[in-house]
Amino acid sequence: MRVAIVTESFLPSVNGVAHSVMRVLEHLRDTGHQALVIAPSSGGQAPSSYAGFPVVAAPSGTFPGYPDLPFGVTTSLRLETVLADFQPDVVHAAAPISMGHKAVTVAHRMGIPSVAVYQTEYASFATRYWIGPAQSFIWRRVRNTHSLATMTLAPSSYTRQVLINRGIPRVGMWGRGVDAVRFSPGRRDEELRRRLAPGGERIVGYVGRLAPEKQVEDLRVLADLPGTRLVVIGDGPRRPELEAELPGAVFLGQLTGDDLPRAMASLDVFVHPGEMETFCQSVQEALASGVPAIAPARGGPIDLIDPSHTGWLYPAGDLATLRSQVQDLVGDERKRLAFSRAARESVRGRTWSAVCERLVGHYRAAVEAHRLQQVV
Structure with a gap:
């Protein structure tokens, strides 16, 4: 197939949207498909290609209060020109809100099937950045975008139901894969653990962006x-604020390469307090690392964590229960080790190869659905 991926975020940004797009491109390359990427320029730092496919850089803007998260702001005419030159079988819009909205609109006008992949709770995100009045506008934009798409894919059952309740049609599901070789219990590093907890303490960790929507202050x-x-x-x-609010915590900064899986596997319990996660890849990476995970019973973690087996889910906002759940696992080594084994087992079969092949199946279904609409 020929797949045009229009993404609101890409390298050098490091986030869930960029990560999943990269894995999809690698799978398309490895399975003989052709692809083109249209992505924000991110201040001129976007790569010219990825996985052997060209990257067309578009002008970019940033969200208020969050300069590290760019989004594309190109024109419809430019998108139409690029798509006409590439002649894709399908357009994949990753987390569409700005450039992705235009891409779905242009694809609809040009008669090209499109798959809109919902990945970011933009409306809830807005409230965390003091632009709450924008919520209704954002939901209208989301509904308009996804209603035009041939197919919408939600990353979790919770998010799928939210979209359906908002009146968005034709919503399927597409989860995310995990590299269970990179993230593995075998990465556990006792020397690192001694440095982080010289008194032999149990290590409770968080991995992710330090931004308002992640609620790390909890x-x-x-x-x-x-x-x-x-x-x-x-x-x-x-x-800076979190370091002041959590003076006893160890802040390791952003880790990449082998440092991240080594640190993840060296935790005893993983906690992600964010309530706006449409999927929450870091929970899945913790499970692959054999680390029990605790998160709010909202969003993507509901599908990932099996309470009383691989971790715990607590009612959103109930921090007393969060504390008791962490206390339960750090205080019972036998239970924690049982959860650890079950956590690792729970990600079996969730390889990126299998997940991306399911996405290609969605592409084909969108093409067929579009063809049938044309016949009718």
């Missing part, structure tokens, strides 16, 4: 938990 409820050390991995605009 980890304060764990700050004085006896026999534990809190470790925060990641970077972002809230880091």
